[in-house]
Amino acid sequence: xxxxxxxxxxxxxxxxxxxxGAEAAGxxxxxxxxxxxxxxxxALWRALGDLGFFAxxxxxxxxxxxxxxxxxxxxxxETGRALVPGPLVATHLAAGAVPxxxxxxxxxxxxxxxxxxxxxxxxxVRGDTTGAxxxxxIDPLTPLHRxxxxxxAPDPVAVLLSAAEQLGTAGRVCELAAQHARARxxxxxxxxxxxxxxxxxAGILVRTETARAAVYAAAVTADPxxxxxxxxxxxxAAVRGARDCLQVHGGMGFTWESEVHLHLKRAWVRTQRAGxxxxxxxALAAALSAESA
Numbered sequence: 001x002x003x004x005x006x007x008x009x010x011x012x013x014x015x016x017x018x019x020x021g022a023e024a025a026g027x028x029x030x031x032x033x034x035x036x037x038x039x040x041x042x043a044l045w046r047a048l049g050d051l052g053f054f055a056x057x058x059x060x061x062x063x064x065x066x067x068x069x070x071x072x073x074x075x076x077x078e079t080g081r082a083l084v085p086g087p088l089v090a091t092h093l094a095a096g097a098v099p100x101x102x103x104x105x106x107x108x109x110x111x112x113x114x115x116x117x118x119x120x121x122x123x124x125v126r127g128d129t130t131g132a133x134x135x136x137x138i139d140p141l142t143p144l145h146r147x148x149x150x151x152x153a154p155d156p157v158a159v160l161l162s163a164a165e166q167l168g169t170a171g172r173v174c175e176l177a178a179q180h181a182r183a184r185x186x187x188x189x190x191x192x193x194x195x196x197x198x199x200x201x202a203g204i205l206v207r208t209e210t211a212r213a214a215v216y217a218a219a220v221t222a223d224p225x226x227x228x229x230x231x232x233x234x235x236x237a238a239v240r241g242a243r244d245c246l247q248v249h250g251g252m253g254f255t256w257e258s259e260v261h262l263h264l265k266r267a268w269v270r271t272q273r274a275g276x277x278x279x280x281x282x283a284l285a286a287a288l289s290a291e292s293a
Contacts, residue, residue, distance in 0.1 A: 038085065038140060038141055038142070038143050039121065040085070040086050040107060040118060040121040041085075041086075042107075044084075044086075045086065045091075045104045045107060046103070046104040046105065047104070048088075048104050049102065049103040049104020049105065050103070050104065052064070052065040053075060053088075053092070053104075054091050054092050054094075054095045054101055054102050054103070054104060055095050055096075055102035055103070056071060056072050056075065056092070057069065057071075057072055057092075057095075058095055058096050058102060062096060063102065064095070064096070064102065069157065069160070069219045069220075069222055070216070070219040070220055072092070072161060072164075072219075073160065073161065073164040073215060073216065073219040074164075076088070076089070076092075076161045076162075076164035076165050076168070077164045077165070077167050077168040077171070077215075078168055079165060079168065080164065080165030080166060080167065080168025080169045080172075080238075080266075081168035081169065081171055081172045082168075083141065083169075083259065083262055083263065083266060085141040085142065086107070086118060086121075087107065087108060087109045087110070087117050087118045087122065088161075088165075089158050089161045089162060089165075089273075090108050090109050090110040090112075090117075090126065090158075091104075091106075091107060091108040092161065093108075093110075093155065093157065093158060093161075094106075094108040094110075094124070094126065098124050098126075100123070101124075106123045106124055107121060107122050107123050107124075108122060108123070108124045108125075108126060109121075109122035109124075109125045109126070110125065110126040110127055111125070111126065111127025111128065111129060111147055111149055111152075112127075112154075112158070112273050112274060113154070113272060113273065113274060113275050113276065114146055114147055114148075114149065115135075115144055115145070115146055115147070115272060115273075116129060116132060116144070116145045116146075116147060117142055117143070117144060117269075118142070118143055119132060119143070119145040120143065120145075121143070127147075127149065127152075128147065128149045129145070129147050129149075130147070130148075130149070131147060131148045132145040132146065132147045133145060133146050133147075137269065138265045138268055138269065139262070139265040139266050139268070139269045140262070140265070141262070141266070142266065142269050144269070154273075154274035154275050154279055155274070156222070156224050156227045158273070158274055159227050159228070159231050159273075159274045159280065160215070160218055160219065160222075160227045160230060160231070162231070162270050162273045162274060163211075163215050163218070163227070163230045163231045163233075163234035163235070164215055164219075164234070165270060166211070166231075166234035166235055166237065166238035166267060166270055167208070167211050167212055167215050167234050167237065167238070169238040169241070169242065169263045169266060169267050170204070170207065170208040170211055170234065170237035170238045170241045170242075171208055171212075172259075172263060173204065173238075173241045173242045173244075173245040173260060173263050173264075174201075174204045174205050174208045174241060174245075176245055176249075176259070176260055177200065177201050177204055177241075177244065177245040177248045177249075178192070178201055178205075180248055180249050181197050181198070181201055181248055191248070197248055200244045200247055200248055201244075201248065203240075203244060204237075204240075204241040204244050204245060207233075207236060207237040207240060207241055208237050208241060210233055210237070211230070211233040211234040211236070211237035211238075214226070214229055214230040214233045214234070215230045215233075215234055217230070218230040224283060224287065225283065225284055225287035225288070227280075228280040228281070228283040228284040228287070229280075229284050231274075231277065231280040232277055232280050232281060232284065235267070235270070235271050235277050238263070238267035238270070239264070239267045239268065239271065242260065242261075242263045242264035242267050243264060245260050245263070245264075246260055246261065246264065
């Protein structure tokens with residue numbers, strides 16, 4: 001059923017897994033429950049709406065929380081840390097424009113760079129989904145469709161919120177790597193005592209904190225160049241951090257008992273949002289060229 005302005009009302013997903021909070025819906029437990037056929041947890045979505053997650057930046061006069069972009073970045077960082085599934089950015093940005101999005105009653109997806117996340121589970125899809133083809137997603141908690149529609153200019157706020165999710169992933173894999181390096185022993189010593197492992201953990205931390213400074217600064221300035229830089233650093237921190245964390249864990253990192261590989265897969269999917277990192281690199285290069293002219 002078609003809506004106004006290129007929006008499409010879609011099939012509502014049924015209630016999914018038992019909900020004990022955001023971390024219960026994401027992570028290894030969520031992946032095991034939904035392997036092969038991910039379903040969106042509507043109870044979790046409504047709970048996020050009740051907490052004001054989607055209406056965070058709406059004015060209080062309109063029923064929102066009345067906070068700003070810095071606060072939104074902090075919340076999205078935590079959803080990235082917990083691997084919370086679903087079109088969080090799309091629904092957050094639709095609050096106030098799509099009925100029910102602010103309260104979590106409506107799940108909103110959007111066409112983003114030729115891809116759509118959670119198309120089948122969305123109630124409303126913003127953008128043209130004609131000819132959408134399902135893809136085999138590398139992330140078991142993020143179903144994907146490809147659409148032939150042309151690329152639109154990325155929304156800077158969507159770019160920044162995705163970067164915040166990447167920052168959450170980077171922070172989490174940093175914690176996991178350090179915990180494993182302290183607890184796992186070989187030759188009578190924690191593996192973190194070996195220089196090769198220690199250097200991996202140090203690199204993860206440095207990239208994470210560098211990205212954190214950039215993401216937080218971009219949340220305050222809302223400058224497109226700052227957002228582009230934050231996205232580049234956050235993508236690198238999440239992807240390289242998760243890969244190095246896998247190296248610290250060894251083969252254990254790929255098992256269902258570990259969440260490390262899920263962070264890497266989610267980070268890979270996020271790098272394709274908003275035109276990919278190349279779009280941000282070009283935006284940053286253009287801004288730097290304009291400053292030096």
